[in-house]
Amino acid sequence: MKVLITGSGGREHAIAWKAAQSSKVEKIYCAPGNAGIGEIAECVNIGVMDFDGLTAFAKEKGIDLTIIGPDDPLAAGAADAFEAAGLRVFGPRKNAAILEGSKAFSKDLMKKYNIPTAAYETFDSPEAALKYLETADMPIVLKADGLALGKGVLICRTREEAEEGVKTLMLDKQFGSAGDRIVVEEFMTGREVSVLSFVDGKTIKIMTSAQDHKRAGDGDTGLNTGGMGTFSPSPFYTKEVDEYCRKNIYQPTVDAMRAEGREFKGIIFFGLMLTEKGPKVLEFNARFGDPETQVVLPRMKNDIVEVFEACIDGTLDQIQLDFEDNAAVCVVLASKGYPQHYEKGYPISGFEAFQDRDGYYVFHAGSKLDENGQIVTAGGRVLGVTAVGKDLKEARKNAYKAAEWIHFENKYMRNDIGKAIDEA
Ligand code: AMP
Numbered sequence: 001m002k003v004l005i006t007g008s009g010g011r012e013h014a015i016a017w018k019a020a021q022s023s024k025v026e027k028i029y030c031a032p033g034n035a036g037i038g039e040i041a042e043c044v045n046i047g048v049m050d051f052d053g054l055t056a057f058a059k060e061k062g063i064d065l066t067i068i069g070p071d072d073p074l075a076a077g078a079a080d081a082f083e084a085a086g087l088r089v090f091g092p093r094k095n096a097a098i099l100e101g102s103k104a105f106s107k108d109l110m111k112k113y114n115i116p117t118a119a120y121e122t123f124d125s126p127e128a129a130l131k132y133l134e135t136a137d138m139p140i141v142l143k144a145d146g147l148a149l150g151k152g153v154l155i156c157r158t159r160e161e162a163e164e165g166v167k168t169l170m171l172d173k174q175f176g177s178a179g180d181r182i183v184v185e186e187f188m189t190g191r192e193v194s195v196l197s198f199v200d201g202k203t204i205k206i207m208t209s210a211q212d213h214k215r216a217g218d219g220d221t222g223l224n225t226g227g228m229g230t231f232s233p234s235p236f237y238t239k240e241v242d243e244y245c246r247k248n249i250y251q252p253t254v255d256a257m258r259a260e261g262r263e264f265k266g267i268i269f270f271g272l273m274l275t276e277k278g279p280k281v282l283e284f285n286a287r288f289g290d291p292e293t294q295v296v297l298p299r300m301k302n303d304i305v306e307v308f309e310a311c312i313d314g315t316l317d318q319i320q321l322d323f324e325d326n327a328a329v330c331v332v333l334a335s336k337g338y339p340q341h342y343e344k345g346y347p348i349s350g351f352e353a354f355q356d357r358d359g360y361y362v363f364h365a366g367s368k369l370d371e372n373g374q375i376v377t378a379g380g381r382v383l384g385v386t387a388v389g390k391d392l393k394e395a396r397k398n399a400y401k402a403a404e405w406i407h408f409e410n411k412y413m414r415n416d417i418g419k420a421i422d423e424a
């Protein structure tokens, strides 16, 4: 089979790496890809939102299966465009990707189908939102309705902060039209867990759990980022939690989407908070998580292309997902200054240390080949170094050891990825 993957991050590198192990796959293309993906796939310079360019390319090359990596193209109808061109595609259609694309939609869905989540109100006007805040309990959470690169969520400790937040989202339009409508949500406390799943419209199969570290600094300080590291599994995701979520969250979400005429085929990523009153949904994503994928896929035993095909064909009930009984930790190597200003273009060395070493992986996120064929830094999050181990402690030790094999100027990482697990 010829496979095309769209996207250019560590997530797409992990998907490409996993797909490359499939006995069914003879060739992988990635649009646009990055320097690391280029070592296992042929990268083509077509943007993820260029649906005409992508479908024309897929037809020309006789691509058998396309996997859409990021959220923006899914929300804009990438899967629909491929289907309309008569091409096989893995990823939800636009009418189902709204599960991530609109927070108001997902909150209304959960309310209608009794899926546990924080209490909320939706506002289309800043005046109404401000009026509501006059009597609301603090802290409170404001969320831009639309996609905002994962940054449209404001946790407000005081009424002043909340009022300022309404201004930022709805008047200053910091996230553009994503803030035309906002969700104002009850503040919850508890452990966060990410659970990825495959869905074929009716059946849902849960992958192993993971946890992200979103803040830039050690001890969860500093600014929010796209994710500075992950570990899998989460020791807080117990058998009881899993049973509760299967009964009250996972299948009910898939059934709700079907009942709404929005059959979901693809990945649902459940962002959960384990509160005192039980697990609740923080958010849904309609795609693999980044950097969750970099710890989940290295532990997966299945041929991922077979699972993708079962989702498309509606035969996921015949697949048993299997994961290694081990653990994985991913440490993101970023450019110093990320998520704000940082410099790029620095040569990266040390990749050879990963060759022929089982259980150590380096997934590229912001890297590129310069004119001289040298791999250089090209983004805020540069690489994700993943290592497995028999348990989380060993995986963590291995990941930090491997993080030292890589060298580039202004290299920055958190030193406490997975540290919370010591408390478990
Ligand atoms: P989201 O993009 O909805 O996952 O929100 C981003 C982050 O904001 C989450 O990972 C949580 O850490 C935090 N968050 C979102 N909603 C809430 C909430 N209702 N209560 C507390 N924290 C929240």
Ligand code: GLY
Pocket (backbone or CB within 6 Å): 150, 212, 226, 227, 285, 288, 289, 290, 291, 292
């Ligand atoms: N790691 C969080 C996300 O992919 O949205």
